[in-house]
Amino acid sequence: MTMTRRPFTRLLATACLAAPLPLLAAAPAALDSDNETLARGAYLATASDCTACHTAPGGQPMAGGLEIASPLGAIIATNITPSKSHGIGDYSEADFVRALREGIRADGANLYPAMPYTAYGHLSDADIHALYVYFMEGVAPVDTPTAETALPFPMNLRVAMKGWNLLFHDAEPLEDDPERSAEWNRGRYLVEGPGHCSSCHTPRGFFMQERDDQALTGAQVGPWYAPDITPDVAAGIGSWRHDELVTYLRTGKLDQAQAAGSMAEAIEHSFQHLTEDDLGAIATYLEALPTAESSSQARSRFDHGEPGDELASFRGDGYAAGLSGDSRGAQLYSANCSSCHQADGSGTDDGYYPRLYQNGVLGDVNATNLIATILYGVDREVGDEHVFMPPFGEQPNAFNALNNDDVAVLANYLLARFGETDDDGHPILQVSADEVQEIREGGPRSPLILLARIGLGVGVVVLALLGLWLIRRRKARRR
Ligand code: HEC
Ligand code: HEC
Ligand code: HEC
Incomplete structure (x- = not known):
């Protein structure tokens, strides 16, 4: 959602x-x-x-x-x-x-x-x-x-x-677990109850149910991806300090991660208003979560890339010439992004414009948030600060609008510079214009609806049968 x-x-x-x-x-x-x-x-x-x-x-x-x-x-x-x-x-x-x-x-x-x-x-x-x-x-x-x-x-x-x-x-x-600290219990209550973190961060199964066995290991929410927030160092946020996690929940801003999309909204309306004790309790609970057993993320997503300025190599070329050649990604970056994020991707010293290397959005093995950030920008009000990056996908006639192909080329350029690469230095992700279109349309749709329409509303029938089976099983257990 x-x-x-x-x-x-x-x-x-x-x-x-x-x-x-x-x-x-x-x-x-x-x-x-x-x-x-x-x-x-x-x-x-x-x-x-x-x-x-x-x-x-x-x-x-x-x-x-x-x-x-x-x-x-x-x-x-x-x-x-x-x-x-x-x-x-x-x-x-x-x-x-x-x-x-x-x-x-x-x-x-x-x-x-x-x-x-x-x-x-x-x-x-x-x-x-x-x-x-x-x-x-x-x-x-x-x-x-x-x-x-x-x-x-x-x-x-x-x-x-x-x-x-x-x-x-x-x-x-939730009953308090007497084996655990009061802080952990408060954190569990906030995460699993009011904060409903799992409704975005836990992957869903075929029937849209949350997969409890993969709690908080990351899930698609509309056009954004709510990443793994377990303490796994490679797949999750295990490399963050306790105070960093608290700061992120209160402000949505760290050097290595910034909150956009639905997380920006959750911080703006909800988390920034929580007491420091409650935010600390949430962090304590997350830090003690079990970690996922397998993950496609081999190295922490906050640990990729370094500053680098390839722009210098084509500085003599005309912009139009660059747009038709190999340097198109670099040209798009130079024209649309470098004024804020700097030519070498290092952002600004005060951190208002974040660095793009060692940034979770670029280092992830899932390109959803990179595409969504380019299309939708960032818009977050916390305290007196309004953080804003313009959307590049929303106004079809605006001077800064990028089409699907532009976004794919730009994303691939950035992933090659700042993302996960294989042993030969090639980016492991390759973004296509079709993927950009899917994010533009609000994210992947559920196969459930298609399947449910086949035959006599298979969805309802299956749900009803499963329901009956479960009632029977429960009754049988009671006997
Ligand atoms: C993530 C979105 C979301 C959040 C957060 C949420 N709700 Fe809802 N709520 C909905 C939607 C959607 C419906 C209508 C669902 C439907 O029609 O089946 C709904 C329906 C309801 C209803 C039923 C009202 C009726 O139509 O008779 C109540 C009561 C309610 N919500 C209370 C709350 C309260 C209290 C909170 C906060 C503690 C809350 N909701 C938070 C999405 C949300
Ligand atoms: C409405 C959906 C939603 C809810 C609810 C939500 N999150 Fe998120 N969360 C996201 C999305 C989407 C992102 C990715 C934001 C981005 O990178 O721009 C995110 C990012 C994060 C991150 C940063 C991860 C990273 O790699 O950058 C942390 C930490 C986090 N959420 C913790 C929480 C906690 C704790 C809760 C509950 C108290 C919570 N979230 C509730 C959607 C949600
Ligand atoms: C007008 C200034 C500006 C321009 C131009 C700009 N950005 Fe940003 N960018 C920002 C700001 C501000 C943030 C958010 C900082 C924060 O959340 O605290 C941001 C955040 C990001 C993030 C991290 C988002 C996240 O969810 O973690 C990425 C990736 C990014 N920008 C890429 C780009 C790309 C690619 C372009 C060019 C198409 C671009 N930016 C153009 C200002 C800009």
Whole structure:
């Protein structure tokens, strides 16, 4: 999944976070809330990033309407303001608990797991209570409807999710592990519950379920790739110090890694607002994760390439001549990128423009984020700082727009200079114009939809049969 949102909404979202207090006066007496519960609910809503999905571009906070691109089609987040006509104003606390824990709406219909109930199911009862109080009293009601989600058949049959839940959804409130430190336990809670890191960073199986055996080892999320964040030194972020990880979560910026795409949004709306203790706890938990057994990444992705200036070699050539010859990649780099990242790729001394060598995006064995960065740029507001790299793929008529072939040539040039190479010095990745087009269209689509359409909605039938089989198996076990 990925979220498409404009900066304008971010302002609204921030305004929403700051908004709750004046609304307190209108609190219905029945909820017996106190300021502490309300503040805790607001903090949890931020940590869980409810606003990321439930606020549309230019829309009112939590009033829904955002289209979340999933490999099966767009899923529209609903209005979760306490509006009685179009929001969750009529939700009882039990209804709210059921939506967050089990993915079931007040009317009994199943939600799609685009709503991360698979993670929120881990929240404690007290925290869900605080969230309920916050949503009922701290969020302004908005009486506008959102469009209905209309997935293609058979995924429009919400009942199929019952089978899916039986098979793949077993999140329960997390019990503290007494063998581990309080910090580790807090970190696990934040990562697996509110932070729902796995919904982006854990690869998904055939039925779009998270592969628990490969937790946090990296996954495609729309046009971006959420990399391996296990402590494996080669495949993951094992080479990062504890304080680097905390800094990345708070700012999205290190010498070796910068956050763009959906991670930039998560940092902007959610992680930068967490306490230093909570960010430290997240880092402590990630550092203690088991590492993956096999990986195609032989050497850390933060450890490739060095500064180098090939541009000098064609400086006498005309630009047009270069564009038709071998130096086309270098010409494209020189014309579009070097003003900020410098001719030798070393960025600027203050780090505002990052270095491109020993940079995770270039050193990865997956070129998704390199292509996506060129097409979509970087746009992240943290504290008072607005980090911005222009998109080179979005405006078809703009002077700086690059076509698929340009992007592929440029990416291959950069990978040869700063990426993983084989023993003969050749880059191990080769980006094609078709791959660029796929990222331009929002990332790979799920084969599930195609397969499910074959025959009599194989998807639903299979899910239902698997569901029945599981119920039987559970019953058999109980006997
Ligand atoms: C990653 C995106 C995402 C995040 C984050 C998210 N939601 Fe949702 N939520 C959705 C989508 C999409 C739907 C509608 C799903 C559907 O129609 O099946 C939804 C539906 C709901 C519903 C059901 C409302 C109805 O239509 O009756 C509730 C309640 C809800 N979300 C609460 C929350 C709360 C509270 C949070 C934060 C703790 C949250 N959501 C965070 C995507 C998200
Ligand atoms: C909405 C999707 C999403 C969520 C939720 C999310 N991430 Fe990410 N994350 C990404 C993407 C995409 C990237 C790659 C960003 C880039 O390189 O520009 C990323 C990058 C990272 C990186 C840097 C890895 C590298 O090699 O550069 C770390 C560390 C990280 N995420 C940790 C977390 C943690 C911890 C959580 C939960 C508390 C989390 N993320 C939640 C999408 C997400
Ligand atoms: C106007 C200045 C500017 C130009 C021109 C520019 N960049 Fe960037 N670039 C940035 C900034 C700013 C960042 C993000 C720094 C941060 O996140 O803190 C960035 C980040 C990146 C990253 C890391 C992204 C990530 O997710 O980790 C890559 C790779 C990159 N740029 C490549 C390019 C390429 C290739 C070009 C030419 C097509 C280019 N840049 C042109 C300013 C620029």
